[in-house]
Amino acid sequence: xxxxxxxxxxxxxxxxxxxxxxxxxxxxxxxxxxxxxxxxxxxxxxxxxxxxxxxxxxxxxxxxxxxxxxxxxxxxxxxxxxxxxxxxxxxxxxxxxxxxxxxxxxxxxxxxxxxxxxxxxxxxxxxxxxxxxxxxxxxxxxxxxxxxxxxxxxxxxxxxxxxxxxxxxxxxxxxxxxxxxxxxxxxxxxxxxxxxxxxxxxxxxxxxxxxxxxxxxxxxxxxxxxxxxxxxxxxxxxxxxxxxxxxxxxxxxxxxxxxxxxxxxxxxxxxxxxxxxxxxxxxxxxxxxxxxxxxxxxxxxxxxxxxxxxxxxxxxxxxxxxxxxxxxxxxxxxxxxxxxxxxxxxxxxxxxxxxxxxxxxxxxxxxxxxxxxxxxxxxxxxxxxxxx
Numbered sequence: 001x002x003x004x005x006x007x008x009x010x011x012x013x014x015x016x017x018x019x020x021x022x023x024x025x026x027x028x029x030x031x032x033x034x035x036x037x038x039x040x041x042x043x044x045x046x047x048x049x050x051x052x053x054x055x056x057x058x059x060x061x062x063x064x065x066x067x068x069x070x071x072x073x074x075x076x077x078x079x080x081x082x083x084x085x086x087x088x089x090x091x092x093x094x095x096x097x098x099x100x101x102x103x104x105x106x107x108x109x110x111x112x113x114x115x116x117x118x119x120x121x122x123x124x125x126x127x128x129x130x131x132x133x134x135x136x137x138x139x140x141x142x143x144x145x146x147x148x149x150x151x152x153x154x155x156x157x158x159x160x161x162x163x164x165x166x167x168x169x170x171x172x173x174x175x176x177x178x179x180x181x182x183x184x185x186x187x188x189x190x191x192x193x194x195x196x197x198x199x200x201x202x203x204x205x206x207x208x209x210x211x212x213x214x215x216x217x218x219x220x221x222x223x224x225x226x227x228x229x230x231x232x233x234x235x236x237x238x239x240x241x242x243x244x245x246x247x248x249x250x251x252x253x254x255x256x257x258x259x260x261x262x263x264x265x266x267x268x269x270x271x272x273x274x275x276x277x278x279x280x281x282x283x284x285x286x287x288x289x290x291x292x293x294x295x296x297x298x299x300x301x302x303x304x305x306x307x308x309x310x311x312x313x314x315x316x317x318x319x320x321x322x323x324x325x326x327x328x329x330x331x332x333x334x335x336x337x338x339x340x341x342x343x344x345x346x347x348x349x350x351x352x353x354x355x356x357x358x359x360x361x362x363x364x365x366x367x368x369x370x371x372x373x374x375x376x377x378x379x380x381x382x383x384x385x386x387x388x
Contacts, residue, residue, distance in 0.1 A: 024233035057092035131166035144172035170199035178207030182217035189221025201225035211240035262318035
């Protein structure tokens with residue numbers, strides 16, 4: 001019985017191929033030391049990330065030494081080298097001891113003509129030649145389509161079929177400029193899935209803020225693999241963030257990645273320090289403030305039922321729920337915070353403290369610390385005793 005190729009392949013989970021050490025390091029101004037690369041690789045592996053793109057062998061001796069050092073760690077993850085579609089790049093990967101490569105081919109007419117001065121016919125022959133060469137050198141070959149999102153879909157499908165015929169086992173669809181509409185991603189992956197049995201990977205960039213959405217749409221269309229970077233590092237606006245893709249797949253689709261989400265904040269902090277790119281407080285999943293509440297109506301609901309204003313339990317991603325006091329706090333939040341501090345408040349005192357908190361937040365542009373809150377309590381004790 002022939003399988004209906006219009007349906008996505010059945011997989012136990014979506015496979016994450018993290019490219020923080022390759023595409024993430026291509027962020028302008030970012031350069032990891034060997035020690036940092038090893039720490040990041042260990043952290044990703046410990047969290048259960050199944051594939052790690054470790055670097056570009058053709059960059060030279062230092063890069064190859066770093067790749068070999070990562071390989072010597074004995075990680076469980078599959079380690080992948082990134083290559084241009086050149087024989088010398090393939091040779092460099094083999095010299096590093098790698099057995100898996102992603103070979104990138106420019107596939108759009110704009111890239112072929114503008115960058116290489118070549119045409120479609122040349123590309124179809126070239127993918128056959130380079131893939132066969134890499135296979136002959138004992139490598140598992142993943143073929144990447146640079147600028148896939150600006151490539152005619154019929155031709156892209158022809159290219160994928162040529163790669164499959166040459167022995168490639170995966171096709172990486174690269175939205176190189178971050179211009180892909182998620183609905184178009186859904187359609188593209190459905191079309192590719194109908195025509196190919198290859199593993200299909202989405203590699204999205206975030207120029208329009210759509211990298212995570214595009215990656216999720218690709219999964220719905222039949223993608224088996226998703227390329228990510230920690231904190232969304234990458235060229236220009238970056239790539240699809242590991243933490244967003246992992247949690248969103250689980251929360252929205254109940255699709256597991258077999259990655260321990262509780263370790264994501266630690267990995268995020270590690271990469272933020274190594275890259276010199278701080279994480280914004282409001283960054284989804286790993287930002288310092290994303291499980292923090294101030295607004296009175298929200299806090300009032302949360303105190304009664306967390307599910308009213310939290311769709312994601314912070315403990316699932318190694319975080320904690322937190323209430324802070326500020327300009328938009330209400331009396332319920334004031335009572336809650338002071339109760340946690342084991343300080344009782346009479347109604348008159350509570351209103352006075354609320355006024356002080358709001359004034360503080362407006363003047364200081366920050367939430368008052370516990371020490372300041374204790375000072376407010378002391379300053380308003382007279383109202384409490386007067387009311388008593």
